[in-house]
Amino acid sequence: MQISDQEILNLIQNPHSKEMGFRQLIQVYQKRVYHVIRRLVIIHEDADDLTQNTFIKAYHHIHKFESKSGLFTWLYRIATNEALSFLEKKKKRYLFSLDDHQEKMESYLDHSSGLNGDEIQLKLQKTLLKLPEKQRLVFHLKYQEDLSYDEISAITGTSVGALKASYHHAVKKIEEIISNQ
Amino acid sequence: MSVIPPIQPFKEPKGYFEDLPDQIMARVQSKTDYSWIKWAAVAIIALSVGIYTFLPQSKTDEYLVLDNQVNLYIDANYWTAEDILSMSDNPDELLEGIIEEEFPVVDELWDTEDQNLYEL
Numbered sequence: 001m002q003i004s005d006q007e008i009l010n011l012i013q014n015p016h017s018k019e020m021g022f023r024q025l026i027q028v029y030q031k032r033v034y035h036v037i038r039r040l041v042i043i044h045e046d047a048d049d050l051t052q053n054t055f056i057k058a059y060h061h062i063h064k065f066e067s068k069s070g071l072f073t074w075l076y077r078i079a080t081n082e083a084l085s086f087l088e089k090k091k092k093r094y095l096f097s098l099d100d101h102q103e104k105m106e107s108y109l110d111h112s113s114g115l116n117g118d119e120i121q122l123k124l125q126k127t128l129l130k131l132p133e134k135q136r137l138v139f140h141l142k143y144q145e146d147l148s149y150d151e152i153s154a155i156t157g158t159s160v161g162a163l164k165a166s167y168h169h170a171v172k173k174i175e176e177i178i179s180n181q
Numbered sequence: 182m183s184v185i186p187p188i189q190p191f192k193e194p195k196g197y198f199e200d201l202p203d204q205i206m207a208r209v210q211s212k213t214d215y216s217w218i219k220w221a222a223v224a225i226i227a228l229s230v231g232i233y234t235f236l237p238q239s240k241t242d243e244y245l246v247l248d249n250q251v252n253l254y255i256d257a258n259y260w261t262a263e264d265i266l267s268m269s270d271n272p273d274e275l276l277e278g279i280i281e282e283e284f285p286v287v288d289e290l291w292d293t294e295d296q297n298l299y300e301l
Contacts, residue, residue: 019206026202034198038191048197055205064299078299112191121189128188144188175184 002028005071012062022062026055029072033079039140040083040133042105042125050086054079069154076155080137087133105129127177131170138163139170 003024011021033054038047057078065074090101109125128136134156141152142163149160156163 019210022209023202023206026205030198030201034193034201035190038193042191044191044193051201052205052208056209059205059209061299074299118189120186124186124188143185144190171185178184 008071009065009067022059025058025071029075030055032072033075036076036140036145037079037083039144040080040137041086042129043108046086050079050082054082057082073151073154077157080155084133084137102129124174124178127174130177131173134158135166135170138166139174142167143171 008021008024008028011017011024014021030051034047034051037050037054038044041047041050054075058075061078065071087101094100094102106126106129109122109129128139131139137156138152138158141147141155142149147155149163152158152163153160158166
């Protein structure tokens with residue numbers, strides 16, 4: 001049976017069991033954190049760095065967690081912030097024509113064995129890459145993870161109304177591109 | 182009904198999640214307190230600036246002329262940003278510095294007084 005958030009927090013708050021508690025936190029949430037980051041940054045090595053950074057920051061800031069939301073929402077907030085900051089930094093480098101990260105991600109998809117040569121999945125992933133990062137995030141959280149708009153709002157700090165509009169727009173765009181191919 | 186097919190998750194390398202907790206804990210435990218180094222660095226920089234400011238300048242006329250020429254080329258748009266970066270020994274380092282200066286990265290959210298990111 002999976003350990004609860006409260007049990008994890010109790011372990012972490014006790015200095016003698018902090019490490020054990022934090023390991024439990026990683027065990028419970030590592031896959032979800034990794035995948036939400038990976039969907040945004042595409043490349044495994046980048047996702048790995050950012051996942052580790054997420055948990056390291058969580059370790060150092062767990063004392064600020066106020067239990068108003070669940071650990072999942074809190075971790076996702078850190079993870080998505082890490083991923084979006086990373087992509088924003090890469091985009092700014094491109095302004096100086098030094099590094100087209102968008103092209104790098106598309107090339108990674110082309111050569112990725114993870115898609116098992118599935119042409120439809122490849123086209124879908126490339127279509128998703130055409131969306132602005134934050135819209136892509138909202139799409140993934142709603143479409144793939146089936147989170148409620150309230151949960152997404154807590155993670156992104158965006159209003160429910162704006163999220164609904166963003167998601168609806170993303171779906172229309174994707175459907176349009178897929179239909180035209 | 183949406184025409185968007187189900188999206189397959191990316192596959193991670195074999196054994197990745199078995200090793201990840203150990204890697205993270207190793208990094209967490211190896212972080213020591215480097216705040217004294219920060220203060221030492223600040224002191225060294227302050228001392229260097231002080232020495233540079235108050236000691237007599239030894240720049241030759243030749244370098245002064247060169248500086249003026251470089252500025253003329255930049256002001257006249259004869260050299261672009263890419264030209265300047267390509268002429269430098271460490272374009273990546275130079276670029277990182279410019280980006281940090283002109284576009285402060287959101288990274289700083291996590292170690293400032295930002296109430297929103299960690300207080301949920």
